[in-house]
Amino acid sequence: MAERKRNPEHRWLRLCRTTVSMAVFLSAAPAARALPADAQNFVDRRAQCIYWADEDPYDSARAAAITQAMDELGCAELEAEEDRLRVHYRARQAIIDALDGRSEE
Incomplete structure (x- = not known):
């Protein structure tokens, strides 16, 4: 059976799969709304x-729909954007926690 090849450009996204539930949680959490x-x-x-x-x-x-969605979202630029946000908000721990997938409980 042929192994399914994935786009290496999006490799880091797959590694972050476990953060999906945290991101969804954060989007509904009061701390996330305050971001x-x-x-x-x-x-x-x-x-x-x-x-x-x-x-x-x-x-x-x-495959085309997936590529289009990821292009429209700017997924390839997320890593650079996260780096920029971490520098910009380095003194605001609540924002850094949200970027890390954590929130106050």
Whole structure:
């Protein structure tokens, strides 16, 4: 059986798969709603990118839809955006925690 090849550009997204539930949780948590718009947008987009990265491209139409969704979301730029947000908000631990997938309980 042929092994399914994945786009290496999105490799790190697959590794973050376990953060999907945390990102969804954060988007509903009061601490997440208090995030600055750019940080909240990043958390939401990252969750969507992780979702699409894990989808099965079972045919060419589905593969095209996945690629289009990830392109529209800007998934390839997430890593650089996260680095920028971490530098910008380095003194605001609650935002860094949200970027790490943690929130106050």
